[in-house]
Amino acid sequence: MTKAEVxxxxxxxxxxxxxxxxxxxxxxxxxxxxxxxxxxxxxxxGFGSFIIKTRAKKTGRNISKNTSIEIPAHNIPAFKPxxxxxxxxxxxxxx
Numbered sequence: 001m002t003k004a005e006v007x008x009x010x011x012x013x014x015x016x017x018x019x020x021x022x023x024x025x026x027x028x029x030x031x032x033x034x035x036x037x038x039x040x041x042x043x044x045x046g047f048g049s050f051i052i053k054t055r056a057k058k059t060g061r062n063i064s065k066n067t068s069i070e071i072p073a074h075n076i077p078a079f080k081p082x083x084x085x086x087x088x089x090x091x092x093x094x095x
Contacts, residue, residue, distance in 0.1 A: 048081040
């Protein structure tokens, strides 16, 4: 599902104009991104958490030059679904 499809579905369910819904969805995403960039996790009860994970430094290989390189420790954004959300997805996904 794309952002445009999300906006269309929300607009259809709420009766709001697509432009208003689009502005709301984009603002929602901006708030989450800004908070995570500043180092804060975002918790949405019943949906999940947008968290910052720290990856430890490690040694990697540059295959083309056949040398070792050190990959420094770094942070990455991650999503952890709520238990109820995860359970519902597991029950309904067809393999």
